[in-house]
Amino acid sequence: MRRLFFVIVLLCVAISTRAVAQIPTSEYAARRDSLAHHVGDGVVLAFGAPEPVTDEGSFRQFPAFLYLTGFQEPDAALVMIVRGGRAASAMLYAPAKDPRMALYTGFLPD
Numbered sequence: 001m002r003r004l005f006f007v008i009v010l011l012c013v014a015i016s017t018r019a020v021a022q023i024p025t026s027e028y029a030a031r032r033d034s035l036a037h038h039v040g041d042g043v044v045l046a047f048g049a050p051e052p053v054t055d056e057g058s059f060r061q062f063p064a065f066l067y068l069t070g071f072q073e074p075d076a077a078l079v080m081i082v083r084g085g086r087a088a089s090a091m092l093y094a095p096a097k098d099p100r101m102a103l104y105t106g107f108l109p110d
Contacts, residue, residue: 028069028070032068032087032090033087035080036080041083042082043079043080043082045079046069048061048076048077048078049061049062050074051105052074059074069092071092075094076094077092078092078093096108
């Protein structure tokens with residue numbers, strides 16, 4: 001009975017606490033800045049993993065893309081223009097989803 005009480009208390013605490021991201025967005029920005037420093041001048045083009053073709057496979061983002069962006073959606077791309085070892089501009093692209101298919105695969109984040 002006492003063990004059940006502790007389990008209920010732990011569940012209440014877990015539900016009531018606010019979810020916090022494990023890796024802050026500032027960390028991803030620092031990773032992109034580090035990459036830009038190593039590139040010097042140029043363009044960085046990073047592609048995310050494609051959406052699985054069959055229903056049997058589950059989606060897993062490419063590790064390098066996830067390391068730079070933290071973005072978990074399929075078919076995404078990062079374009080970063082680097083000048084003088086600093087990111088002059090960076091843009092993350094993701095294809096529009098068919099609203100009907102989004103009911104099954106999820107909607108894109110804002």
